[in-house]
Amino acid sequence: MKTAPLFDQLRRTEFARLDERGDVYLDYTGAGMYAESQLAEHLELLRRNVFGNPHSVNPTSAAMTELVESARRAVLEFFGAALDEYVAIFTPNATGALRLVGEAYPFRSGDRFLLTFDNHNSVNGIREFARARGAETTYVPSVAPDLRVDELLLRRYLEEVPGDHHNLFAYPAQSNFSGVQHPLEWIELAHERGWDVLVDAAAFVPTNRLDLARWHPDFVPISFYKMFGWPTGVGCLLARRDALARLERPWFSGGTIVAAFVQREWYQSAPGAAQFEDGTVNFLNLPAVEIGLRFLERVGIDAVHVHVEALGALLLDTLSGLRHANGAPAATVYGPEDMSERGAIVAFNFLHPDGGIVDERYVDRVARECRISLRTGCFCNPGAGEVAFTISRETLVGGEFGQGMTLDDYVRAIGLPSGGAVRASLGLASNAADLERFATFASRFVDLAAVPDDLPPRTGC
Numbered sequence: 001m002k003t004a005p006l007f008d009q010l011r012r013t014e015f016a017r018l019d020e021r022g023d024v025y026l027d028y029t030g031a032g033m034y035a036e037s038q039l040a041e042h043l044e045l046l047r048r049n050v051f052g053n054p055h056s057v058n059p060t061s062a063a064m065t066e067l068v069e070s071a072r073r074a075v076l077e078f079f080g081a082a083l084d085e086y087v088a089i090f091t092p093n094a095t096g097a098l099r100l101v102g103e104a105y106p107f108r109s110g111d112r113f114l115l116t117f118d119n120h121n122s123v124n125g126i127r128e129f130a131r132a133r134g135a136e137t138t139y140v141p142s143v144a145p146d147l148r149v150d151e152l153l154l155r156r157y158l159e160e161v162p163g164d165h166h167n168l169f170a171y172p173a174q175s176n177f178s179g180v181q182h183p184l185e186w187i188e189l190a191h192e193r194g195w196d197v198l199v200d201a202a203a204f205v206p207t208n209r210l211d212l213a214r215w216h217p218d219f220v221p222i223s224f225y226k227m228f229g230w231p232t233g234v235g236c237l238l239a240r241r242d243a244l245a246r247l248e249r250p251w252f253s254g255g256t257i258v259a260a261f262v263q264r265e266w267y268q269s270a271p272g273a274a275q276f277e278d279g280t281v282n283f284l285n286l287p288a289v290e291i292g293l294r295f296l297e298r299v300g301i302d303a304v305h306v307h308v309e310a311l312g313a314l315l316l317d318t319l320s321g322l323r324h325a326n327g328a329p330a331a332t333v334y335g336p337e338d339m340s341e342r343g344a345i346v347a348f349n350f351l352h353p354d355g356g357i358v359d360e361r362y363v364d365r366v367a368r369e370c371r372i373s374l375r376t377g378c379f380c381n382p383g384a385g386e387v388a389f390t391i392s393r394e395t396l397v398g399g400e401f402g403q404g405m406t407l408d409d410y411v412r413a414i415g416l417p418s419g420g421a422v423r424a425s426l427g428l429a430s431n432a433a434d435l436e437r438f439a440t441f442a443s444r445f446v447d448l449a450a451v452p453d454d455l456p457p458r459t460g461c
């Protein structure tokens with residue numbers, strides 16, 4: 001397969017370190033790759049200037065404030081968000097953005113928190129805020145083998161809204177497990193029925209255009225390192241101003257208020273994004289966000305999408321074409337087997353000739369030998385895994401994680417065939433040569449009858 005000349009050139013110039021080191025990087029959903037020019041531009045900016053904490057008005061502080069606000073405008077512009085409709089709140093990561101919503105959403109007794117099985121744990125965790133405030137959590141299941149949502153059931157749940165309540169619906173625009181892209185049309189569907197909508201776009205935005213002039217979700221969490229690798233430690237909550245106004249922050253802190261007193265229990269919250277930015281923002285890294293966004297714009301997010309989609313099809317073909325000598329498949333993919341309405345995030349397991357799952361720890365070992373970076377486990381998305389491995393609620397409720405148990409004991413106790421899946425995810429810097437190396441690696445699992453018995457214990461999912 002030939003990739004577009006632009007991407008070949010970028011691989012040689014901006015991402016040369018991958019080939020110099022011989023690394024095959026297939027974990028773009030874990031973290032994106034930064035281009036060398038991003039680092040150079042950021043470092044140059046830091047070298048040439050004197051910056052102070054933006055919470056002040058002195059010259060070095062004012063210079064920093066200008067760059068922070070410029071980064072904020074760049075984020076809103078990148079996503080086509082109207083300034084009078086959305087604000088961009090800087091957070092440490094997507095999880096920080098999700099926590100802001102969870103802890104401030106005005107859940108009350110009788111309210112609903114509706115979410116898809118297919119969600120990152122940082123979204124699942126919002127159910128604890130809902131529970132503490134007496135709201136009810138409902139999950140909409142995905143359906144194997146495609147791991148798409150049961151849409152009839154979703155519509156039913158969305159219809160069942162109790163009258164005068166705050167109800168929040170949360171789902172990922174793209175699954176970080178199966179790569180499934182859930183319809184953005186659900187935003188309007190839910191809005192029409194009175195729901196607030198949180199679209200987790202962390203795994204979607206690195207390779208897809210999210211146009212907030214077309215779609216109008218209330219809350220969108222993202223992590224910038226997933227989009228363009230650098231900087232880490234900065235994420236964002238894109239929030240509609242009207243939805244933000246309904247949130248109730250549980251506390252105040254430095255940076256979030258205009259004034260507070262000690263002798264009187266009173267404080268005045270700062271307006272807009274500032275009310276949600278606790279303490280000092282990651283100011284020296286924020287200019288790197290604007291630099292990263294400009295890099296993505298120069299390449300073109302639509303071009304990235306097309307590039308990654310073509311490579312994703314190749315990855316799926318490689319896995320579905322893998323056969324043992326007895327004709328049995330040597331790999332199984334969890335999720336759609338073609339690229340329609342999905343991204344290039346592929347969860348799979350290798351299979352032994354008798355159909356048994358190859359232990360993911362052995363896959364890790366072989367991948368390491370081949371210098372291939374993959375992700376194994378449940379990828380912080382237990383709901384997608386539960387459906388993929390047909391684990392029932394009864395199994396989970398019956399099998400408690402007992403005191404002194406290791407994760408391996410638990411996996412055995414509830415009868416799981418493995419400790420999870422293997423995930424390969426592609427991005428801007430991926431190329432066909434990466435997938436050739438992957439195909440060679442995958443062929444090592446053909447006709448593999450058993451794995452060695454000296455695999456390390458599992459420490460986490």
Ligand SMILES: Cc1ncc(COP(=O)(O)O)c(C=O)c1O
Nearest residue numbers: 093094095120176200202203223
């Ligand atoms: C869909 C999705 N949501 C949320 C997150 C959490 O991102 P972070 O760990 O940067 O907070 C991730 C991370 O992989 C993700 O894939």
